Amino acid sequence: MGRWSRRVAEQFVAWLDADEGLRWLDVGCGAGGLTAVVAARCRPRTVVGVDRSENFVAHARASASPHAHFVVADAMALPVRDETCDAVVSGLVLNFLPSPAAAVARMARATRPGGMVAAYVWDYAEGMGFLRRFWDAAIAVDPAAATLDEGRRFPVCRPEALRAVWSGAGLEDVSVVPVEVPTVFTDFADLWDPFLTAQGPAPGYVAALDPGDRERVRDALSATVPPQADGSVALTALAWAVRGRRPDPSRPTARRHVG
Structure with a gap:
């Protein structure tokens, strides 16, 4: 952020x-x-x-x-x-x-x-493009992740x-x-790697996943953020x-x- x-x-x-x-x-x-x-x-x-x-x-x-x-x-x-x-x-x-x-x-x-x-x-509920896509991908893989979604947890957003x-x-x-x-990321790795830091609700969730589920969430997120011609990912916050x-x-x- x-x-x-x-x-x-x-x-x-x-x-x-x-x-x-x-x-x-x-x-x-x-x-x-x-x-x-x-x-x-x-x-x-x-x-x-x-x-x-x-x-x-x-x-x-x-x-x-x-x-x-x-x-x-x-x-x-x-x-x-x-x-x-x-x-x-x-x-x-x-x-x-x-x-x-x-x-x-x-x-x-x-x-x-x-x-x-x-x-x-x-x-958090609607306008944070990369975070909204992350939680949607995580919930598709693991419905229990919905309880951690800031869009649902934070009332004043x-x-x-x-x-x-x-x-x-x-x-x-x-x-x-x-x-x-x-919020322009140079490539998908630039978007994904901060989720591996274990700092904050979304990275903390990723850190707790087993390697297989972590890859499934990564793949699900990647599918929702197609890159531009130069490989960058352009979203808004x-x-x-x-x-x-x-x-x-x-x-x-x-x-x-x-x-």
Whole structure:
């Protein structure tokens, strides 16, 4: 996933069209990809990335800009006071949290009145071309694999669910848009080999298979992704971006959701 996530972050930040000089918080920052885009594009007053992984935070600190700071902390227990951030964002994290709704509610509390809460998630259910084809192939070989399919396991990966979570957190002016990036693999091996890393739900499933079943899943996937004339495999990956604002009592009017 990592090779495509920076492209989504770039489009997401451009869509937010935020003012300069804001105080940002990046929840579940991982290795700091979204934090780096905010620092480069938005001229923030400060941007703080938080992640529970010490290794991710160490990696992010090693390449951080002067405006970016990183803290080891849990997304469900943010290390900031209420109403202290102008913009709280999260990239590709919500579905991996124990309660996405509770996490967004906490993000909203950290945001000042009138401030922005925004995130993006992969569309595991329909829009992740190579991952959707993988699980369809795996399920055709092993129907029990359906229980591991992120499209079924992750509830907040479609626009309706994102709107509901944002509105449920009391946020206004909620908008959801698609963000699509091309995912071009040099050949089938370039697509398949990452599934052999044992990192993540799909690679973990592959690692647990016996060699025969692993080859059957590989062959079933290969049959669904015919190569281009040059041998490459061209697919697309879809994410959904969502944003909303914390209600500001000083505003004369308020809209519950748009878009």
